[in-house]
Amino acid sequence: MSEPTDRRYGPAPLPQPRGPVSAAVLDALRQPAQDLPAGLGARLDPAEPLTDEDLQLTLFLCYELHYRGWRGVDEDWEWQPSLLALRAYAERHFEAAVRRLVGPLPAVLPGGVPEALADLVAAADGPSLATQLQRRATLAQFREFVTHRSIYHLREADPHSWALPRLGGPAKAALVEIQTDEYGNGRLDRMHAELFRATMQQLGLDTGYAAHLDAVPAVTLATNNLMSLFGLHRRLRGALLGHLAAYEMTSSLPNRRYGNGLRRLGFGEAATRFYDEHVEADAVHEQIAAHDLCGGLVRVEPALAPDVLFGAAAALAVDRLFAAHLLQRWAAERSSLRGSAAPPRVTLRERPQNRVPSPLSAVA
Template identity: 65%
Template structure:
């Protein structure tokens, strides 16, 4: 993957430095007044690139940058802005004594009132809108499960076993062609989209990057372990029905079985994962660490809120008859 196009002073400075050999990095200055952090293209892209150094990296960036202390210090400044932005955007749920974690998560999800993007995709979206949706989701789905896997070595006992069980399914049970990221690549190819990793990084807006960045933030910091587990639980508990609708929509638009397999797989797998994540993983974690129940619920609330903001962004553009993607250039890699 190549470094993307800068979107402002943060990314311009960051990318210029990353193209050079590792050297002491001057910390970023104070955050300018402006739009909320989750909608700040410059901030979200800068943070995404910093996190990506812990995944597959960039061709023109020396791998020594990954653990350069001065870059980590600069990244911490970006993370503080993002965490503050999340705190303002996401009301922090308070656990109710005596209410099991599974029930608390279910009630949190039931209270979510965001627009039903999956219903629109099932019944009304045209082919270009469905391709847009898949383009957005490629930022996460081409590395699906990776951010949550950071939690495995930080757990013990039943919660660890539960997370491993979920992740093993996400990675195809040891079969490369069954990995969910590979199934999603097949969906992209079926829609004549470029299935290479990070192909559409320049096209997606801040909110799409924020969804991925929240997972990396929670996954890379042990202090956010409870939030990471709650995030995954919300992800799994809100997956089966929407994926069924995505499959219906893609079939309506002519998508074949191979193109729909990613969604069909999640209908069944996530119905099982929902129970494991809520009861065994999050419930087990809270039983081990009762004082951290609020963290679990906050992670779930972050997942729900960011997904709602994403749906509002996409649906808002479509209602106006405009693209929900950034219009900086033609969709690179489309066939």
């Protein structure tokens, strides 16, 4: 079997199928790259693309070929034409659903983009997952939250790096400044992905790359697939920067709450460092993202102003769906992870001096 380093950094093993199309793709990926069976795309007809397990896993399977790949899978699948055609079919459903979810956005002149982003963020009034985690979540629920987020945080910043070769001038400089922090200024132990791995270790969770993929539902995959959709299509570069701006502009306060939630549960600095780091860093990144990154982009490419707003609104809207899923499941005293998947493995060597997790309080 693979060495531990493989498990930390990927590629991950192929996950379990979630429907006929992802099953067919998984069967194909176990073979040398070749044409997929005909008619697969037509079998994707989701009523709710953002929460459709088969569609979201199919997209994730296709996209991951551009990140770390899949363990034991022929690397030529990355550019296999019939797989790309299936991905495009799935993306049409996905992007249309995101645009429906976001709805119409106010017209904006390029010079007004930073203020319009600030207005969008201020108007985002979704359920407060961060407040729940700060004040009431049990240790098991916090572990679930970290399990969901591990799909992104163990490759934190990677999707937005796809913008780098597509930009020049002030927006590129701003993106480099943000990403430099995300990647720990070139120090492995300061990389945000590694800080998150330390949080997972403290919580007794498997820190293998995408180790919890089978446990997370479609809505969690959708938050990741959205970044990949924006990142892999040059036409959506404005949306990609808007997405990053929304993340940076809504990060500081929730991360303070996440850290406080872990402290309430008895965890120390090793567990909270990832969140504490973001409280400070993202207060700075917020300004860079709105003014230098997105403002800089639309000064050079004014026609992209609506795309920037769409990307930010999409990030906020899909994250609202994610938060609502967790809060609704917890309010019903159910797990937010997939029912058939085993719960995250607990391997705490030493228990923190945490309180006994309190019974779940109703979510306001």
